[in-house]
Amino acid sequence: MDEQKHHIVDYLTNIKVWVALAVLTILTVWVSEFNLATLTVAVALSIATIKAILVLSYFMHLKFDSKILIIMVLVTLVIFLSMIIFTFFDYLYRK
Amino acid sequence: MTTTTLPNYLEDKQGKKGLMVWLTTHDHKRIGLMYLAALSVFFIVGVLIGILMRLELLNPGKDIVDPQTYNSLFTLHGVIMIFLFVIPGIPAVFGNIALPLIIGARDVAFPKLNLFSWYLYMFGAMLALGTLLVGDGPPDTGWTFYAPYSVKTGTNVTMAVFAAFILGFSSILTGLNFIVTIHRMRCPGMSWFKMPLFAWALYATSWIQLLATPVVGITLLMIAVERMLGIGLFDPALGGDPVLYQHLFWIYSHPAVYIMILPGMGVISEIIPTFSQRRIFGYKAIAYSSLAIAFIGYFVWGHHMFTSGMSGPARVIFSILTFLVAIPSAIKVFNWLATMYNGSIDMKPPMLYAMGFIFLFLIGGLTGLVNGALAADIHIHDTYFVVGHFHYVMFGGTGFAFFAAMHYWFPKIWGKMYSIKHATRAFWVLFTGFNILYFPMLVVGIMGMPRRYYDYLPQFHLPNEISTVGSWITVLGLVYMIVVLIQGMRKGEKAERNPWHGLTLDWQTDSPPTLENFEEIPTVTEGPYEYK
Numbered sequence: 001m002d003e004q005k006h007h008i009v010d011y012l013t014n015i016k017v018w019v020a021l022a023v024l025t026i027l028t029v030w031v032s033e034f035n036l037a038t039l040t041v042a043v044a045l046s047i048a049t050i051k052a053i054l055v056l057s058y059f060m061h062l063k064f065d066s067k068i069l070i071i072m073v074l075v076t077l078v079i080f081l082s083m084i085i086f087t088f089f090d091y092l093y094r095k
Numbered sequence: 096m097t098t099t100t101l102p103n104y105l106e107d108k109q110g111k112k113g114l115m116v117w118l119t120t121h122d123h124k125r126i127g128l129m130y131l132a133a134l135s136v137f138f139i140v141g142v143l144i145g146i147l148m149r150l151e152l153l154n155p156g157k158d159i160v161d162p163q164t165y166n167s168l169f170t171l172h173g174v175i176m177i178f179l180f181v182i183p184g185i186p187a188v189f190g191n192i193a194l195p196l197i198i199g200a201r202d203v204a205f206p207k208l209n210l211f212s213w214y215l216y217m218f219g220a221m222l223a224l225g226t227l228l229v230g231d232g233p234p235d236t237g238w239t240f241y242a243p244y245s246v247k248t249g250t251n252v253t254m255a256v257f258a259a260f261i262l263g264f265s266s267i268l269t270g271l272n273f274i275v276t277i278h279r280m281r282c283p284g285m286s287w288f289k290m291p292l293f294a295w296a297l298y299a300t301s302w303i304q305l306l307a308t309p310v311v312g313i314t315l316l317m318i319a320v321e322r323m324l325g326i327g328l329f330d331p332a333l334g335g336d337p338v339l340y341q342h343l344f345w346i347y348s349h350p351a352v353y354i355m356i357l358p359g360m361g362v363i364s365e366i367i368p369t370f371s372q373r374r375i376f377g378y379k380a381i382a383y384s385s386l387a388i389a390f391i392g393y394f395v396w397g398h399h400m401f402t403s404g405m406s407g408p409a410r411v412i413f414s415i416l417t418f419l420v421a422i423p424s425a426i427k428v429f430n431w432l433a434t435m436y437n438g439s440i441d442m443k444p445p446m447l448y449a450m451g452f453i454f455l456f457l458i459g460g461l462t463g464l465v466n467g468a469l470a471a472d473i474h475i476h477d478t479y480f481v482v483g484h485f486h487y488v489m490f491g492g493t494g495f496a497f498f499a500a501m502h503y504w505f506p507k508i509w510g511k512m513y514s515i516k517h518a519t520r521a522f523w524v525l526f527t528g529f530n531i532l533y534f535p536m537l538v539v540g541i542m543g544m545p546r547r548y549y550d551y552l553p554q555f556h557l558p559n560e561i562s563t564v565g566s567w568i569t570v571l572g573l574v575y576m577i578v579v580l581i582q583g584m585r586k587g588e589k590a591e592r593n594p595w596h597g598l599t600l601d602w603q604t605d606s607p608p609t610l611e612n613f614e615e616i617p618t619v620t621e622g623p624y625e626y627k
């Protein structure tokens with residue numbers, strides 16, 4: 001693993017990300033007060049996705065890693081999203 | 096390469112004694128053999144249960160077991176065959192043994208993790224079989240554990256579900272190990288498109304193991320939580336949705352059928368060019384179709400649920416997607432046939448099993464399309480047509496590919512050769528028995544006989560009789576095959592390092608290989624199938 005460089009994320013960035021995560025968590029709770037009907041899941045998942053991206057990029061250093069790893073995560077994300085969308089083809093149209 | 100004087104991996108005990116040589120080994124070949132031993136035992140148990148079921152079904156009415164026992168029999172048979180045999184199957188045994196050899200590596204990327212996966216597998220397997228012995232009797236839900244019944248039955252479901260959960264972890268770790276191995280340990284010169292197709296197939300499979308298995312883990316845990324704490328996730332009486340369970344279950348279990356079949360296809364892609372002494376036709380098409388199958392395979396799970404109350408649009412979408420996945424499978428079949436065309440075909444046992452695979456998988460695949468057609472499935476869902484179909488793909492497909500691999504790498508593994516004559520005969524007995532056993536199931540299914548019942552109407556008698564007779568011939572074939580292989584292992588003639596004249600790296604090293612596989616890590620300059 002010689003080509004691997006160690007990238008160090010500075011404290012300030014880490015703290016910013018942490019604050020962002022906390023705010024997004026509060027947002028999730030706040031949004032749940034409203035009745036968004038069919039959008040409920042979409043909104044909750046969108047916020048969760050942003051949080052996951054933050055964690056992956058900074059805390060797990062994906063942003064500074066080789067492209068192939070990023071592609072792997074993206075494919076995973078696409079598959080995961082499709083699973084949810086396909087499941088909702090059932091729930092949204094069920095009589 | 097010169098012949099080494101180092102002991103081969105079977106003799107090289109690294110200073111350990113007795114069973115410890117095996118139980119603490121980090122060698123991929125030994126670990127592969129430990130899986131082989133365990134899988135063989137479970138397979139035989141599974142087959143015995145299958146035979147019992149067929150005996151019960153010989154005549155209408157009760158023959159040997161009562162209904163409740165029968166329910167447990169098919170559940171155990173399914174759980175053992177699926178979770179303990181076909182899912183780990185080829186990757187755990189032949190992936191472990193052959194992957195490092197064909198990519199020119201000394202071992203997998205994480206040898207200790209590899210051993211740990213084996214222990215997880217054994218632990219999960221013991222738990223699964225333990226359901227027989229403790230609690231209120233073995234589960235009777237079918238291998239699918241459908242809610243709400245699985246939440247309510249008094250039988251030992253929680254333990255079985257937990258077992259499947261542990262087995263899932265073993266599968267995930269093996270997948271992870273292989274992905275890293277393939278990315279990082281290919282020998283110099285082996286670019287992605289110089290890699291043998293078995294490695295491609297394992298790569299695609301590993302991704303499914305890694306990404307799909309967690310879903311079933313969570314789902315099964317949800318069942319356990321619902322059973323123990325009464326949280327209403329799936330039980331409508333508690334506000335849950337049973338169809339959600341089916342979604343979650345099949346989101347894993349459908350990709351899992353590609354975990355079963357893709358490595359099998361990889362084995363076939365190795366055997367066909369070797370025994371035709373021809374360059375494989377459409378190398379890239381086969382490699383990419385593995386990835387395509389793995390990818391599309393994630394999106395077709397709904398075809399198991401056409402009759403379970405899913406919405407209309409969802410059913411149509413899943414039916415269309417199901418037809419899509421047939422395309423890459425067909426690409427492979429056509430490429431294999433084109434490879435054989437004009438080749439000098441050598442009908443040795445590995446090739447026979449490979450051709451048996453193509454024939455049986457074709458029937459399995461095409462009957463799969465019948466199931467995938469929305470309108471047709473409404474009629475045949477949960478009939479014996481489905482039972483016939485999935486035995487053709489899982490047993491005729493993966494099972495035969497497993498046997499093909501066993502005959503193909505046998506001389507490499509043991510450094511000895513089995514009797515070609517008897518192995519050939521065993522194949523024909525097995526192949527004949529197989530079709531007599533399962534073809535009538537397709538017919539009686541179309542006639543309307545439902546699956547998972549210990550009894551049936553008198554008009555279904557004849558096909559059931561034929562099928563039961565077929566099960567005896569099948570077992571005869573299996574016993575014959577096993578005896579021939581064990582004889583070969585014990586007393587067979589010494590095998591050369593390359594008895595089949597293959598070009599992949601596994602055949603360029605000793606039979607059996609040394610602990611480190613290669614004296615010197617090889618460098619490759621051309622593709623793996625450059626025959627003439």
Ligand code: HEM
Pocket residue numbers: 141142145146148149169170172173174176177180181236237238239482486489490494546547548549566569570
């Ligand atoms: C000689 C060998 C075998 C025999 C005689 C046999 C027989 C049967 C029969 C009669 C059933 C239907 C039970 C019912 O619906 O009432 C069944 C179900 C099943 N078999 Fe086999 N089988 C054999 C081998 C295999 C193999 C090798 C596999 C997998 C690789 C397999 C996987 C399954 C599965 C998953 C089920 C469904 C269980 C369920 O409904 O939950 N079988 N088998």
